[in-house]
Amino acid sequence: xxxxxxxxxxxxxxxxxxxxxxxxxxxxxxxxxxxxxxxxxxxxxxxxxxxxxxxxxxxxxxxxxxxxxxxxxxxxxxxxxxxxxxxxxxxxxxxxxxxxxxxxxxxxxxxxxxxxxxxxxxxxxxxxxxxxxxxxxxxxxxxxxxxxxxxxxxxxxxxxxxxxxxxxxxxxxxxxxxxxxxxxxxxxxxxxxxxxxxxxxxxxxxxxxxxxxxxxxxxxxxxxxxxxxxxxxxxxxxxxxxxxxxxxxxxxxxxxxxxxxxxx
Amino acid sequence: xxxxxxxxxxxxxxxxxxxxxxxxxxxxxxxxxxxxxxxxxxxxxxxxxxxxxxxxxxxxxxxxxxxxxxxxxxxxxxxxxxxxxxxxxxxxxxxxxxxxxxxxxxxxxxxxxxxxxxxxxxxxxxxxxxxxxxxxxxxxxxxxxxxxxxxxxxxxxxxxxxxxxxxxxxxxxxxxxxxxxxxxxxxxxxxxxxx
Numbered sequence: 001x002x003x004x005x006x007x008x009x010x011x012x013x014x015x016x017x018x019x020x021x022x023x024x025x026x027x028x029x030x031x032x033x034x035x036x037x038x039x040x041x042x043x044x045x046x047x048x049x050x051x052x053x054x055x056x057x058x059x060x061x062x063x064x065x066x067x068x069x070x071x072x073x074x075x076x077x078x079x080x081x082x083x084x085x086x087x088x089x090x091x092x093x094x095x096x097x098x099x100x101x102x103x104x105x106x107x108x109x110x111x112x113x114x115x116x117x118x119x120x121x122x123x124x125x126x127x128x129x130x131x132x133x134x135x136x137x138x139x140x141x142x143x144x145x146x147x148x149x150x151x152x153x154x155x156x157x158x159x160x161x162x163x164x165x166x167x168x169x170x171x172x173x174x175x176x177x178x179x180x181x182x183x184x185x186x187x188x189x190x191x192x193x194x195x196x197x198x199x200x201x202x203x204x205x206x207x208x209x210x211x212x213x214x215x216x217x218x219x220x221x222x223x224x225x226x227x228x229x230x231x232x233x234x235x236x237x238x239x240x241x242x243x244x245x246x247x248x249x250x251x252x253x254x255x256x257x258x259x260x261x262x263x264x
Numbered sequence: 265x266x267x268x269x270x271x272x273x274x275x276x277x278x279x280x281x282x283x284x285x286x287x288x289x290x291x292x293x294x295x296x297x298x299x300x301x302x303x304x305x306x307x308x309x310x311x312x313x314x315x316x317x318x319x320x321x322x323x324x325x326x327x328x329x330x331x332x333x334x335x336x337x338x339x340x341x342x343x344x345x346x347x348x349x350x351x352x353x354x355x356x357x358x359x360x361x362x363x364x365x366x367x368x369x370x371x372x373x374x375x376x377x378x379x380x381x382x383x384x385x386x387x388x389x390x391x392x393x394x395x396x397x398x399x400x401x402x403x404x405x406x407x408x409x410x411x412x413x414x415x416x417x418x419x420x421x422x423x424x425x426x427x428x429x430x431x432x433x434x435x436x437x438x439x440x441x442x443x444x445x446x447x448x449x450x451x452x453x454x455x456x457x458x459x
Contacts, residue, residue, distance in 0.1 A: 006336045013330070013343060017350040024354055028361040 035087060036064035042083040043073055048152050050074045050173025063088065074098070075153075075171040097190040098172035100156065100165045104141040104184055105197040105260065107160040110212040112136040121145060123181050136210040139200040141184055150179035167262075193246040196230075196237045198258045203235055208256070215258040221250035230259075271402050276457070278403050279410035284382050286414050286444075286451040291382030295415055296440060298373065305419035309412025311373040313405065315355065316383055319348050320404030323387040324397035337391075344387045352377055382411060414451075418444060 040060035047055035051072045053062055062068035063084060070088055071081030077097055117134040119125060123146040126133035133142050143161040155169035156176050163176075167190065177185045184199050196215060200207045204216035217235030229243035230250050237250075237259065251261040282288060285295045291312070298308045323344050331337050356374050359367040367374075377383060386407050390400035421443050430439055 002335070005334055006339055009330070009334055009336060010339060010343065010346075013326075014346060017346060021350055021353055024357055028357040030360050 033061075033064045036060050038087045039063050039084050042076075042080055042087060044075045044080065046075055046152060048075060048171075048173045048175065050171065050175065074173050077171070098187040099167045099170045099190045100172060100174075100176055100185050101188045101195055101197075102141060102147075102156075102163045102165060102185050103195070103197055103199045104139075104162055105213050105258075106135060106137055106140040106211045107162045109160070111140060111161070112210055123147075123179075127181070137200055137202075137207075137214065139182065139184075139202070140198070140211065142182065146179045146181065147176035147185060150175040189241050192239075192241050192244060193262045194230075194239055194244055194248060194251060195260050195262060196239055196258060197260045198236065201234045201236050207235065213256055213258050216256055218255065220253050220255065221259060224249050224253045267398075271399070274399060274403050275406040278406035279413065280451070280454040281457055283410040283414055283451050283454070284385070284407045285411055286448040287455070288385070290385040291380050291411055294373075294376060294380055295411075295418065296437070296444070298376075299415050299419040299422055299440075302416060302419045302423060304373075305415045306412070308373045308376075309408075309415050311377055312380065312382065312411050313408040315348075315352060315374070315377045315380075316386055316404045316408040316411075317401060318355065319351055319383055320386055320390060320400045321397065322347055322351055324390060324395075324400040327391055328397065340388065340391055341384070344384055348383050348387065382407070414447065418447060421447075 037060075040057055043056040043060060045056050049055065051059045051068070051074060053059040053068070053072075056073075059068060059072060063070060063072065070085040070090055071078070073080050073084075076083075113134050114131050114136055115134055117129060119129065121144045123142045123144040126142045126144065132138045135142065141162045143158050143163065145158045145163070147156050147163050148158055152173070152175065153169050153171050155166045155171070156163055157166070158164075163180075163185070165176075165185075172187050172190075174187060177183075177187060182199070188195065198211075198213065198215035200211070200214045202210065202214070204218060207214035207216050215236050217232050217237070219232045221230045221237050222232050226247065226249065227243050227245055229240045229245070231238055231240065239259075248261050251259045278284070284290050285292065294308055294312070299305045326343060326347060327337070327340060331340060331343065352374065356367070359374070386404045389407075390403055393403075395403055418440075422440060425439055425443065434442075
């Protein structure tokens with residue numbers, strides 16, 4: 001008898017609970033834009049925040065409402081942009097693929113050191129230590145790896161005391177750009193091959209003493225450039241990526257090898 | 265007057281003296297799982313307060329007005345699990361529709377609580393201790409506050425721990441467990457409170 005009462009009462013309870021949930025599920029259903037879910041599906045799902053929204057779901061909502069461009073995801077790049085464009089029924093504008101670039105090549109060999117540092121490995125600590133860190137150059141990479149810790153894609157590493165970006169892994173989310181206290185890292189077009197790998201505004205002789213591959217602002221690159229794409233300003237050469245054709249003349253003429261040619 | 269005194273005693277007893285995490289060892293999974301940042305820990309804590317208070321009330325009702333009259337108190341565990349799971353589902357739907365801001369704040373923690381043993385633990389404790397519905401709700405609330413205190417404290421400790429260098433073997437979970445153990449010992453101190 002007891003068993004029957006138990007079975008029946010539990011059964012009724014379960015039925016009631018189920019019905020109640022079913023009814024309230026219908027009554028309280030929230031209309032979700034079906035496109036939003038599809039867009040979210042197409043996004044990479046890293047939740048890196050590189051697009052400026054709160055994670056992938058935030059971007060999906062914004063795209064579905066038309067508040068963000070279909071190719072707003074820097075991680076997914078063109079393929080994801082096209083997929084989302086298909087979902088939204090729009091054409092994806094072509095977007096230039098970017099990649100992060102560290103404007104310094106002052107590794108252990110090339111850059112001079114004033115002293116050896118054994119404290120906490122954190123770039124932002126270098127503001128508080130004598131001479132702005134052990135390296136003589138105050139403009140370059142500190143090599144303590146704040147950018148490495150910021151990167152979600154394992155695309156940037158400290159090699160021999162200087163941060164190096166793995167171009168293929170880099171999704172240009174911009175996390176390392178924010179993390180670098182020296183503002184050394186910038187997002188540049190992936191296809192461009194010529195970069196000035198130095199950030200030093202020191203005058204020629206001073207820069208030369210501190211690092212073997214410092215830009216000394218001699219202006220040879222500026223004079224040799226056939227398309228007027230490289231300019232020296234404040235003792236530092238700068239490439240105009242809109243004009244640069246990638247001939248590599250400046251690279252071969254640079255006496256300090258401060259301009260690098262990057263094979264794709 | 266006696267009731268008020270009893271309730272105060274329950275409040276202090278459940279939140280500090282017999283803290284649900286640190287001396288009863290219930291709800292350890294969220295305690296270790298979502299205590300990486302103080303913000304998320306506080307979110308989890310508030311969600312737990314919300315759900316436990318509500319579920320103490322509902323399970324109290326069901327125990328007193330359905331199970332006891334039918335003489336099937338021995339089915340309490342099954343019934344409580346059923347009811348709590350359904351309740352959390354309903355609360356989630358309700359919040360999503362009516363209070364989206366709170367739903368967003370509680371986020372993923374709300375469904376996680378369905379499987380939180382502390383919720384079931386409190387419902388069963390209420391029955392064991394013969395609490396009536398008012399006492400049960402207060403007990404549930406106080407226990408959940410104790411959970412929140414514990415998880416927020418641990419999150420604060422973990423935020424500091426993250427920056428330190430340890431032996432590789434101690435990195436991550438092991439050192440957190442050590443910290444949690446020390447917290448439990450510290451909370452034993454409340455056991456000697458007397459009134």
